[in-house]
Amino acid sequence: MHLDPIVLENNIVRLEPLEERHREQLRGPANDPQTWQLTTIRGDGAFFDAWFDLMLAGQDKGDQISHAVWSNADERYVGHSSFLVISPKHERLEIGWTWYEAAMRGTRINPACKHLLLGRAFACGAQRVELKTHGLNKHSQNAMKKMGATYEGTLRSHTRTWRGDFRDTVWFSVLKDEWPAVSAGLEARL
Template identity: 60%
Template structure:
C-alpha cells in the first residue's frame, strides 16, 4: 500500500493535505464545543493550537495524513478528516479525526468526503479501512452504518477522553471487497 499526502477531489469537495497555512482559516470553524463532545482531544478555543500541532506533527512523521475539506460549490472550508494509524505492511488505515462545521453537517459533505478518502485508500492498495467512534456517539455510528461500513465490535473502556473518562470505542470497517457496494451507496446518496 502506497498512501501519500495529495489533494483529493470529486464533484463535491476538494481535500487538501493539511499545512500551516490552513491554521487561521480553520481556527474559527473548530470553535464549536459540540464538535469535540466525543473526542479524545479538544480542538476548540484555547485548545485549537495543541490539536492542530498534533495533526501536523503526526503527518510529518508519517503516522497520519490530515485534510482540510473545501466545498466546491462555494470554495468554503467546511471541516477536517484524516488517515491515521497508517499501516502499509498490513495494507490498512483508519479514517478519523473527522469533523464538519455546523452548517455542513447533515449535507452531502460527509458522504462526499468518505467517497474521496475511501476511493484514494483502495486505489493506493489498501485491503481495509477502519473507522471508530465513541460508544455514546450514536450519530456517528448511524452515519457509518448508513455508509455501509460493517460493525466489528466495541472495545470497553478503551480510550481516555479529554474529559477524563474512559470511553467505549465502537469499531467499523470497509474491506476491499465491500468497497464497490459502499461506493455505489455513497454515489446514490450524492445524486
Template identity: 45%
Template sequence: MRIATVPLEDRFVRLEPFEDSLKDEVRESLDCDPEAWAAMVGSAQGEHFDGWWESALTAMRVGTRIAYAVRRRSDEAVVGTTSLYEINPAYRRCEIGSTFYRPEARSAAINPACKRLLLGHAFDAGAVRVEIITDALNARSQAAILKLGAKAEGVLRKHKITWTGRARDTAVFAVIDDDWPEVRDGLDRRLAAFG
C-alpha cells in the same frame, strides 16, 4: 501500500492536506459547538487548537496520518477536518477519523463525499482494510457510518481516554477491499441524488 499526501476533490468538497497556509481557516472552522467537542477524544476548539494542529503535522511528517481541511466547493469555505490516520503500510490498513464538521455542514453531501474520496484514495493505494471508529455513546455517528456501508465489528471497552478524562468505549466499523465495490457504488448513488 503507499497513500500519497495529495488533495482530493469531487463536485462537493476539496480535501486539502494540512499546511501552514490553511491553519487560520481550519482554526476558524473548528471553533464552534463545544458540546460536540466535549464528546470527542481530543479537542481542537479554542485554546486546544495549536497543540492539536502541531500533533497532526507531526503525525503527517512521520507518515502515520494525512490530515485534511474540508473545503465546501459551493462557497469555498473550510467547514471542518478529517483524516486518514493510523496508517500502517505493513498491514495495508488505516482509519478514517478525527472528523469534525461545522453544524451547518453536517447534513447533505459533505460527509458521504468526504468518505467516498478517502475510501477511494486508501483502496486505490492498496489498502485491504479501512476502519471508522466512534464513541459507543454516539448513536448519530454510528448511524452515519452504517449508512456509508461500513460493517459493525464490535465495541472496544475503555479503549480511549478523552481529553475530559472519560474512559471511552469505541464502536468499531470497517470497510475491507472485498466490500469496497458495493460501498463505492452505494456512495456514488447517494451523491448522484444530490443533483
C-alpha cells in the same frame, strides 16, 4: 500499500493535505464546543493550536495524512478528516479525526469526503479501512452504517477522553471487496 498526500476532489468537496496555511482557515469552523464533546482531545477555542500542531506532527511522523475539507458550494473550509494509523505492511489504515462545522453536518459533505478517502485508500493498495467513534456518538455510528461499513464490535472503557473519563470505542470497517457496493451507495447519496 503506499499513500502520498495529494489533493482529492469531486464536485462537492476538495480535500487538501493539511499545511500551516490552513490553520487560520480552520480555526473558525473548529470553534464549536459541541464538535469536541465526544472526542479524546479538544480543538476548539484555546485548544485549537495544540490540536492543529498534533495533526501536523502526525504527518511529520508519516503515520497520518490530514486533510482540510473545502466545500465547493460554500467556497470555504468547513472541516477536517485524516488517514491515520497507516500500516503499509498490513495494508490497512483508519479514517478518522473527522469533524465538520455544525452547518455541514447531515449534508452531502461527509459522504463526499468518505467516497474520496475510501477510494484513494483502496486505489493505493489498502485491503482494510477502519473507522471508530465514541460509544455515545450515535450520529457517527449511524453515518458509518448508512455508508455500508460493517460494525465489528465495541471496546469497553477503551480510551480516555479529554475530560478524563473513559469512552467505549465502537469499530467499523470496509474491506476492499466490499468497496464497490459501498462506493455505489455513497454515489447514490451524492
